[in-house]
Amino acid sequence: MDINQASLDMHYELGGKIEVISRKKIETKEDLSLAYTPGVAEPCRVIAKDYEQSFKLTRRSNLVAVITDGTAVLGLGDIGPAAGMPVMEGKCALFKEFADVDAFPLCIDSKDTDTIVQTIYLISKSFGGINLEDIAAPRCFEIERRLKEMCDIPVFHDDQHGTAIVVAAALINAVKVTGKKMGELKIVINGAGAAGIAIGKLLIGMNFGNVIMCDIHGVICEGDEGLNPGQEEISHISNRNREHGTLADAMKDADVFVGVSRPGLVTKAMVASMNQGIVFAMANPVPEIMPEEAKAGGAVVVGTGRSDYPNQINNVLVFPGIFKGALSVRAKAITEEMKQRAAYAIAGMIPDGELNAENIIPSPLNKRVADVVAKAVADVAGQSNK
Numbered sequence: 001m002d003i004n005q006a007s008l009d010m011h012y013e014l015g016g017k018i019e020v021i022s023r024k025k026i027e028t029k030e031d032l033s034l035a036y037t038p039g040v041a042e043p044c045r046v047i048a049k050d051y052e053q054s055f056k057l058t059r060r061s062n063l064v065a066v067i068t069d070g071t072a073v074l075g076l077g078d079i080g081p082a083a084g085m086p087v088m089e090g091k092c093a094l095f096k097e098f099a100d101v102d103a104f105p106l107c108i109d110s111k112d113t114d115t116i117v118q119t120i121y122l123i124s125k126s127f128g129g130i131n132l133e134d135i136a137a138p139r140c141f142e143i144e145r146r147l148k149e150m151c152d153i154p155v156f157h158d159d160q161h162g163t164a165i166v167v168a169a170a171l172i173n174a175v176k177v178t179g180k181k182m183g184e185l186k187i188v189i190n191g192a193g194a195a196g197i198a199i200g201k202l203l204i205g206m207n208f209g210n211v212i213m214c215d216i217h218g219v220i221c222e223g224d225e226g227l228n229p230g231q232e233e234i235s236h237i238s239n240r241n242r243e244h245g246t247l248a249d250a251m252k253d254a255d256v257f258v259g260v261s262r263p264g265l266v267t268k269a270m271v272a273s274m275n276q277g278i279v280f281a282m283a284n285p286v287p288e289i290m291p292e293e294a295k296a297g298g299a300v301v302v303g304t305g306r307s308d309y310p311n312q313i314n315n316v317l318v319f320p321g322i323f324k325g326a327l328s329v330r331a332k333a334i335t336e337e338m339k340q341r342a343a344y345a346i347a348g349m350i351p352d353g354e355l356n357a358e359n360i361i362p363s364p365l366n367k368r369v370a371d372v373v374a375k376a377v378a379d380v381a382g383q384s385n386k
Contacts, residue, residue, distance in 0.1 A: 081107035099320030185209030271297030321373025
């Protein structure tokens, strides 16, 4: 039985991967009076006088909303909010399993940016954090930007920032393995959507080197026509030498290739043209180039999004710990410094003595990672509050 059929059978059997469980047993009249009426009126009165008490007297201090409009679900594209629900449930299950953070899936039946923003804002007082998921670019950029301005809780688009953080973590260690120098790398990112642009911004912010963004039309350069707002923004800080051309042109003498695009776009010859390349081909389930081909082309370090090859670059290493740390200190936003610290924290999970070309990133099943990331995030928040 293939994995797709096995997963379908499991979903039919379970009828959903998550459930709501009460933290208080209701077995006596006293239990009822304490958990509900009349006793529940007192915490209500306290919160009415002091809003911050809602994070101490309700579960919102540990509750994240996982929200989609169903327009960019996995590699399936715009399949609608109902069809996106299995992914949102899966995300919630991962939150609980890896970080003991409660999460609730919400699928919004709208593609209108104003409607989505207003809907999320209006329900935000029920949660301690907002995890945006599988929302298509470029709309996702504006939705996140506006919600960050409006909400007093962290808003985090995992497809953007979770992907960027885990790529940065893997690259920190790949640089060590290859002996390359931070600040001097030529990095080619293929796929200038939500994930690709966020990766580019973070790698530039962390001073990895010169980032060159590519999309279906080739290299993106400042001044190009037809760029969406996200591509326009990153064009001002990337491609420092104003290169033009195809993806193959960009990859000549590149130190790093990061793919968040489509299967089969990179050839062995393109890898061979790199400078002892680091290749992160993360299109799923089929990468831009298979690891065997990349290595045959001379790649020194290869990572993918797949679990059946070494160096699986997976967001589950990021989002549980990011939110656990932010919630633990009532952070109101996920900052750039938090993202950078999270990347270094994940990279640091592999001791230098154990680093090698096939071991640059912890296993996605390593449940210690969430606590390490949470501490890094909480420490940054604590310092900024001093």
